[in-house]
Amino acid sequence: MDRPSLEAVNRLADAARAADGVAPLSEATLLSLAAPSADGQLHGYVEGESGLDAYSHLRLEDDGTAWAEIVVHPQARRRGLGTRFLEFVRDQNPAVRVWAHGDLPPARAFAAHHGMRRVRDLWVMSRAVDTDPAITDPVAPQGFSARSFRPGDEQAWLDVNGRAFAHHPEQGRMTLADLQARMAESWFDPAGLLLVFEKGTGRLAASHWTKIAEPTSGVGEVYVVGVDPDFQGRGLGGYATALGLAHLRDRGMREIELYVEGDNEPAIATYRRKGFERSARDVMYAFEQ
Ligand SMILES: CC(C)(COP(=O)(O)OP(=O)(O)OC[C@H]1O[C@@H](n2cnc3c(N)ncnc32)[C@H](O)[C@@H]1OP(=O)(O)O)[C@@H](O)C(=O)NCCC(=O)NCCS
Known part of the structure; x- marks a missing residue:
């Protein structure tokens, strides 16, 4: 599947980090963009006027589990893009789990809006x-x-x-x-x-x-x-x-x-x-x- 460049995703991630104080994507996701395309990894993105407006990464594991990360550019939020990407990853695997780095209020509100519940808690110490x-x-x-x-x-x-x-x-x-x-x-x-x-x-x-x-x-x-x-x-x-x-x-x-x-x-x-x-x-x- 088509995917955006690592540079473009990094620019989007940097803009989100500047606004939220937390990096929105994991090392595994950024490494997957640097590596050759692999089975079971789907990249979704929307381009805006000056770079990416949103990006999602979905990883479908061999054992039937799946996890995703979704990030929307701070200037493109509350326009339904997050919802669009969430529906996309859910269509691929209804049991998909979605990371929210930093446990921030927008992600909490977004998850509540979509009836999602917290299933895993990872601490930074x-x-x-x-x-x-x-x-x-x-x-x-x-x-x-x-x-x-x-x-x-x-x-x-x-x-x-x-x-x-x-x-x-x-x-x-x-x-x-x-x-x-x-x-x-x-x-x-x-x-x-x-x-x-x-x-x-x-x-x-x-x-x-x-x-x-x-x-x-x-x-x-x-x-x-x-x-x-x-x-x-x-x-x-x-x-x-x-x-x-x-x-x-x-x-x-x-x-x-x-x-x-x-x-x-x-x-x-x-x-x-x-x-x-x-x-x-x-x-x-x-x-x-
Ligand atoms: C969480 C995130 C993906 C939401 O993207 P988005 O495009 O703004 O989301 P949507 O426009 O589809 O919002 C859908 C609903 O979620 C809720 N919501 C989203 N952001 C919210 C906020 N900041 N405050 C309150 N409610 C919010 C609202 O109910 C909203 O519906 P409404 O705008 O009609 O009121 C975006 O804020 C983001 O990229 N955050 C950083 C990365 C992250 O935390 N990702 C994890 C997602 S679980």
């Missing part, structure tokens, strides 16, 4: 680097050692990621192509992808992928922390998390943020102990069935 508890260099649990990513580690990382996130709607589905697309991004830094191995067997047990999207922003991200289920309960989650925090501190970041499911109480409790507090939330809406 953040902390300043120079706040308590201090970020210190962690000591590896006995029997484990850490190093950063090297070419050749791809499959071991994918295996652990798939097992650690077997029940996660997006993260557990990451393929080699998805991984390579992220590694081809300008922000990717192998030194920021920290791996924890079992000594002796050399098995990958845990990892912490950190992300610095824009070094000048001073904001680093806990991108993905995963522990192989075979190694859970041995303190590796805390160790891997601390390794990444120390890395981001050493890179001069002033603020660290992360995303976590709002109902993942153990993870939220762990991050709270490490000084993180909720700073924003993204909500997923679905139609009443």
